[in-house]
Amino acid sequence: MSQSLDEGPFFHGTTAQLGAGQFLTAGHRSNYRPEIVMNHVYFTALVDGAGLAAEIAAELAGKGAVPRVYEVEPTGEFEDDPNVTDKKFPGNPMRSYRSSAPLRVVGEITEWTRLTPDQLQEWRERLSALLSDEHAEIIN
Structure with a gap:
C-alpha cells in the first residue's frame, strides 16, 4: 500500500442507481x-x-444509461490504481485508487464537469480503439 494515499473525499462514477x-x-x-x-x-x-468514468460507463452501456457520481468511503485498504499510476501518468496525478474491499456510498453528487458532444465523440473513438486492441492490458 502506498504511504501517500489521499484522505478523501472519494468518488465513484457508474450507471448504477444506488442509495446512501x-x-x-x-x-x-x-x-x-x-x-x-x-x-x-x-x-x-x-x-x-x-464524472468522466460515469459518462464513459453510460456510453458503453448504451441508450438510456444515466451517468451517476457517488461520494464513497473505502471500507478497507486501498492502493494507487496501477492502470494509470506510473503506467500512463508518473505518480498519481489522477488521484485514482482501487480496493478489493467494498466502498460504502455516502450520497450522490449531481454536479461535475460534463463532457461536450465533441469530447464524448473523442472518448467513443478512444474506447473503440481500446476495445479493438487485443493487446491493451488491464492490470487486474
Whole structure:
C-alpha cells in the first residue's frame, strides 16, 4: 500500500442507481473489457474524474444509461490504481485508487464537469480503439 494515499473525499462514477449506505463491490465486469471480471473497485479523489468514468460507463452501456457520481468511503485498504499510476501518468496525478474491499456510498453528487458532444465523440473513438486492441492490458 502506498504511504501517500489521499484522505478523501472519494468518488465513484457508474450507471448504477444506488442509495446512501449501499456498497460497491469488486467482482463485476470491466466497463472497458467486459470479458474481464474485476478484482477491485475503482475510485478517485477527483469528482470530475468520477464524472468522466460515469459518462464513459453510460456510453458503453448504451441508450438510456444515466451517468451517476457517488461520494464513497473505502471500507478497507486501498492502493494507487496501477492502470494509470506510473503506467500512463508518473505518480498519481489522477488521484485514482482501487480496493478489493467494498466502498460504502455516502450520497450522490449531481454536479461535475460534463463532457461536450465533441469530447464524448473523442472518448467513443478512444474506447473503440481500446476495445479493438487485443493487446491493451488491464492490470487486474
